[in-house]
Amino acid sequence: MSRKIALDRPLLQENIHHAGRIRALLERHRVTAFNLVSSPGSGKTSLLERTLKALAGKLNMALIAGDVSTQNDADRLKAAGGQWVRPLETGGTCHLEAAMLSGTVAQLDLPATDILFIENVGNLVCPAAYDLGEHEKIVLISTVEGDDKPLKYPVMFRNASVMVINKIDLLGLTEFSLATVKENAFLINPDLRVFELSCRTGEGLSAWFDWLQQRVARVRGTESGHG
């Protein structure tokens, strides 16, 4: 195990360097960046589809869709009206690294961009270790995955600032308990902001949309309320 950590250290140090450059570039243009992480199938792409449709005309959103070996998610997101969607295939790697993003971020029209969404590879372990220069890491969990997941994948829930609990329309059909998953998540990270929603029925989405707009207003310096 110590051998593996030694091998990874130069990669992680290089990643911190690249992430810092991306963060500086985004801050210069007052772009708010979100790094979405979850298991495969928790609903990252569905949440982004909903968000692109709901906030089109209100916010300018760019999106980088990471995937191991297809561009399926990027295609779905373009179909949802995302004009500024860029696919990013990792070629087998289990996570995004900041260096993979640098070129794509630099090509975006940053002065005109309010939000950059980065959809990471579906994986609750490896993406936890790689800062991509984002302002917030958002972890999704669905109500059919088991309410013990924050305890089993603690690094991801510790490094995230927001937890989105998706598929609440399926509550009651499995043994998943909302109270238990939140209790487990707060054990790992008491500061997590939580959204409970269903991308399928739309329940709970308005709170998520409101928060995104407040979050952008804070960075843009156009905040009117309390955020």
Place this chain on the structure above:
Amino acid sequence: MSRKIALDRPLLQENIHHAGRIRALLERHRVTAFNLVSSPGSGKTSLLERTLKALAGKLNMALIAGDVSTQNDADRLKAAGGQWVRPLETGGTCHLEAAMLSGTVAQLDLPATDILFIENVGNLVCPAAYDLGEHEKIVLISTVEGDDKPLKYPVMFRNASVMVINKIDLLGLTEFSLATVKENAFLINPDLRVFELSCRTGEGLSAWFDWLQQRVARVRGTESGHG
């Protein structure tokens, strides 16, 4: 990317060496080994709980439960009647490696064991690359994860010989199509054996139990039917 592959190569070569030793040891004692892989929350532990309960008294089953940082799964499986359950924490690593298993496998009562189940870390990417000396790699997917997953995580579905589709009791509640997931999986791996079941309701489990018993009989040389 090429840099990463170069870093991983010695690890993978060392893993092949350890996996070969484990496979030879298991074959000497005619133990059938299964490596269970899936996303977090697809139901690996639930399937093993059901299997331990159903086949107790018919087969002697040992089980190594891999986890990033808890022994929760091992505790659940012991509670399900698994006397020979061994937890294996990876200490943060995103997959099991053969070297992590060697000591534990050597301590099992192999002459008395029919089946060794290895429950891998919940991750559809990294465990695909690591042979653990198993006879079959079994990939689980649940009906709430999205039917595109075989295309998005092709290495895992290519290296598996069996695909278990779990949570069929939730079919119809999401956009998941059984026909589509099988079509996508067969594009990647036409030889996949498929089980469709629900660990919650028990539907479809008998075919899985029958196959396990036939699989063991073949290795034990006590086969009576066609298997």
